[in-house]
Amino acid sequence: MNLRRLSAVSFGHMAIDILNASIAMILAVLAVPFNISNAQIALGGMAYALMGSLTQPFFGVLADRLGGRWLGAVGLLWTAVFYYAATFSQDYFTLITLMTIASLGSGAFHPQGAMNAGAAGGPKATTGTSVFFLLGQLGLALGPMIAGVLLEEIWMLGPRIMAVATLPFVVWLAVGLRKPLVRVEEEPPQPRPATLEERRRLQQRISRARAASNSVAQPNKRWVALVAFAVLVALRASVHQIFYGMLPKYFADLGFTPTQFGFMVGVPSVAIALGSMAGGVLGDRYDQPKILLWSLLAATPFSWMMLDIVDGWVFYPIAFVAGFLVGIPHSILVVMAQRFLPHRQGLASGAILGFTFASGAVGMGVAGPIADFYTLSAVMHVTALMPLAAAFCAVFLRTRIAAALPMAPAAGSAD
Numbered sequence: 001m002n003l004r005r006l007s008a009v010s011f012g013h014m015a016i017d018i019l020n021a022s023i024a025m026i027l028a029v030l031a032v033p034f035n036i037s038n039a040q041i042a043l044g045g046m047a048y049a050l051m052g053s054l055t056q057p058f059f060g061v062l063a064d065r066l067g068g069r070w071l072g073a074v075g076l077l078w079t080a081v082f083y084y085a086a087t088f089s090q091d092y093f094t095l096i097t098l099m100t101i102a103s104l105g106s107g108a109f110h111p112q113g114a115m116n117a118g119a120a121g122g123p124k125a126t127t128g129t130s131v132f133f134l135l136g137q138l139g140l141a142l143g144p145m146i147a148g149v150l151l152e153e154i155w156m157l158g159p160r161i162m163a164v165a166t167l168p169f170v171v172w173l174a175v176g177l178r179k180p181l182v183r184v185e186e187e188p189p190q191p192r193p194a195t196l197e198e199r200r201r202l203q204q205r206i207s208r209a210r211a212a213s214n215s216v217a218q219p220n221k222r223w224v225a226l227v228a229f230a231v232l233v234a235l236r237a238s239v240h241q242i243f244y245g246m247l248p249k250y251f252a253d254l255g256f257t258p259t260q261f262g263f264m265v266g267v268p269s270v271a272i273a274l275g276s277m278a279g280g281v282l283g284d285r286y287d288q289p290k291i292l293l294w295s296l297l298a299a300t301p302f303s304w305m306m307l308d309i310v311d312g313w314v315f316y317p318i319a320f321v322a323g324f325l326v327g328i329p330h331s332i333l334v335v336m337a338q339r340f341l342p343h344r345q346g347l348a349s350g351a352i353l354g355f356t357f358a359s360g361a362v363g364m365g366v367a368g369p370i371a372d373f374y375t376l377s378a379v380m381h382v383t384a385l386m387p388l389a390a391a392f393c394a395v396f397l398r399t400r401i402a403a404a405l406p407m408a409p410a411a412g413s414a415d
Helices: 003-021 023-029 038-054 056-066 071-086 092-154 157-165 167-176 196-215 219-253 258-285 288-308 315-327 329-340 345-373 376-397
Strands: none
Touching (some): 003 023, 003 071, 003 092, 023 038, 023 092, 023 219, 023 258, 038 092, 056 071, 056 092, 071 092, 071 157, 092 157, 092 258, 219 315, 219 329, 258 288, 258 315, 258 329, 288 315, 288 376, 345 376
8 A cells, every 4th residue: 555645645635625615614704794695605605516526527537647646736726726815805706706716626636536545555445545535524524613713713814824724735745646656456366165154145145136126127117216316315415515505604693603603514524424434334234225214314303403402512412413314325325326337336436426416516506595585594494304305215215226236246356
């Protein structure tokens, strides 16, 4: 494992996601001086998210051609420069324009980051990639906390300091990724004879999978599972993105200071990251649709309470549990998407991640104008109920997706 390359790209991921996560905080504190409506906050967050996500396929192709050597440093520097410039904006339009341009750096960073992390892992590519994403999630959690404290104490000088503070990471990326990318192919493990107990378990799994497949084998039923899956992903992503983008404004309207609501947003962000990891572990051991169903059902009351029980220490365990439960489905949904296309899992992974980010951004964009027409509180409480609808969609996934993978993986699979 190439620790120099992995540490450079992983901590660079943390740095750029700290900036990404502070956008909602900046919009919340500028809402009054700039006379920004809820719809404008949502529109700004949607523009930032869409620009950063929809450009990633282009930058992914560019990273393949360039080996990802300079896109990391250039992407982080690009985001920092335009982020810094945006803090001098005197109106909403200039602020959002510069922030949206800044998100291009994030779009450039992430494809090469994932590629370099996997390559740095060598024969442990999955471990390297997981470290890369874990540091990014840490950045998403730290961003609101750091921005909240700095905005309250020194106003816009705080985000400027945050932008300048990323420059050492730019240098670290430039130095750490200066050598050409060398891919280390994993040697397939030598198969050993299966024991009698392993053969018995494999036969039981095959029998159960065949029975499940036979019970739902009608081709005209497949579209039901596909539609239910897409709606579930969109609903869950919208819950995540609306909470992530609108909670700072919601707590600001309740009278909390930037420092306070920075931590109030950061706690569920940490929990979402841990929930995603836990969902991956649980999904390997238990029935995945059942995990989706019960985690989404359980997330609803905690999400609702997180909006109402906001005073005192009790808020934080409630917010943590809400974020943890909302995060559980993420890894499971990616695996399910791969099972829909078992022979094109790279395409499936890219499609599900792209659809997740895009649908979440659109969901937030729709929520903003509704919040202006009614109230932000009403929109947030309706959002807290959306996991119930997502759980209902999970009912239609019970056997069809569970049986979508081939019965036995090929020997020596690198995945």
